Amino acid sequence: MSEPKSPSSAERTRRDFLQRSAAAVAFAAPTIVPPSVFGATAPSNRINVACIGTGNQGFLDLKLFMAQPDCQLVAVCDVNRGSGGYKNAEDVRGREPAKQMVEQHYSRRSEGGTYKGCDAYSDFRDVLARDDVDAVIVVAPDHWHEAMTIAAANAGKDIYCEKPLGRTIAGQRRMIAAARENGRVVQTGSHERSNPYVRAACEFVRDGGIGKVERVVCNVGRHNKVGPGPGWQEAPVPAGFDYDMWLGPAPDAPYHPDRCLYNFRFIDDYAGGQTTNFGAHSIDMAQWGLGTDHTGPTKVEHVFADYLPEGSLFDAATYLNFRCKYENGAVLECVTGHPSVRCMFYGTDGVVSIDNQGQNALVIPRDATPDMLRKRVKYHSGSDHVRDFLDSVRSRSEPAAPIEVGHRSASVCHLGNIALRLREKLSWDPEAERFEGTKADAANELLDREQRDSWTT
């Protein structure tokens, strides 16, 4: 394997663009490109972007998009006016702090030193109703991804949807249908797809660099927050927080501060625990290296899952282990481990290990010499992934993590969670996307879930 280089941004953009153009998939419906996406970076030619969900990751995504000169953040949206209580409790997030950050960013660049021009909304439908918004970033909790992506696609917006793509396998299929019917570009936020180190490692594995892959181990992290135990009490909804709109398609439930901001990922009604949270990166790498981007395993098996006591607010597995088998015999094992080692491929002729952020894609062939071992490099692919999305919006070619690929990676996570819940070994038909065999009925029930009120799509 030749040393993966870290190409300059311009080289990377051009190379990736050429690669993808060659393999570009025609969009199902004719695409109407808004006039604002043509030309250079003159204000009238920028891609106007709105961010829906301005919490922990929303702030990071906002910064990554604002750093791109041909993109203009014109609106932010959050059901929270502004508060602490996020991943780092002291960080103040929400729509008003986000608007302030965006306007300060553009003020620093404007001649007069002031800028007002980023609107703040609490209802994302008001954002989608704006004709001047070309693309949206969906960074709300997972249970919202489906409804927001479908509504955005129907409104003619391109979409950068954070990982994991959706909350259910059936819902993700509906997202794909809406994106394709409307000819939209959708980038899934599994940003390691734009990491040249991860790309090189996965291509090496796929091209037979470590022989036949027999086993892949994907790590997901432990819970990094502690929720309230059995007997927890409902709390008053804080002023400035539209709780009903936060719940959206999820079932009605009493408010508790540990339910919503950041912590939703540990509650089954909103997300799939660390399986989908980290798995949307590590299992995505496994799918890439195995060459199974457009399919999935044929077996999925519960090995171990532990949960907090019955009645706790957090009901996702705290420690877990599930195993999938692919048609060619490769086994994918997902375990609660240290997520700094994301993904390890074990082949007949060697091993490839991909660390957190692809910082250390380590190749260990049987005949490894010391200089074959990768030097540790710092590399965060978030900004490349955003750049790649904007390039695709302009060129109308497939982005690095197309919606179908995001769907298949997240599906493996959902399949694992279903096997864990049922404590079963299940057969899966990746073509029909249905479980088969004697235990299929209960498992197929979990491929979709009811969506509250008018959020049914």
Ligand SMILES: NC(=O)c1ccc[n+]([C@@H]2O[C@H](COP(=O)([O-])OP(=O)(O)OC[C@H]3O[C@@H](n4cnc5c(N)ncnc54)[C@H](O)[C@@H]3O)[C@@H](O)[C@H]2O)c1
């Ligand atoms: N790419 C990555 O590495 C990465 C990292 C972290 C999180 N994420 C993803 O980003 C998403 C958000 O996670 P987070 O950690 O930022 O959560 P968060 O709770 O910190 O932020 C989510 C924000 O969305 C808002 N929100 C909820 N419902 C809304 C609605 N109807 N309209 C507008 N805003 C709404 C919340 O009020 C909150 O401010 C998740 O899907 C998560 O998996 C991706």
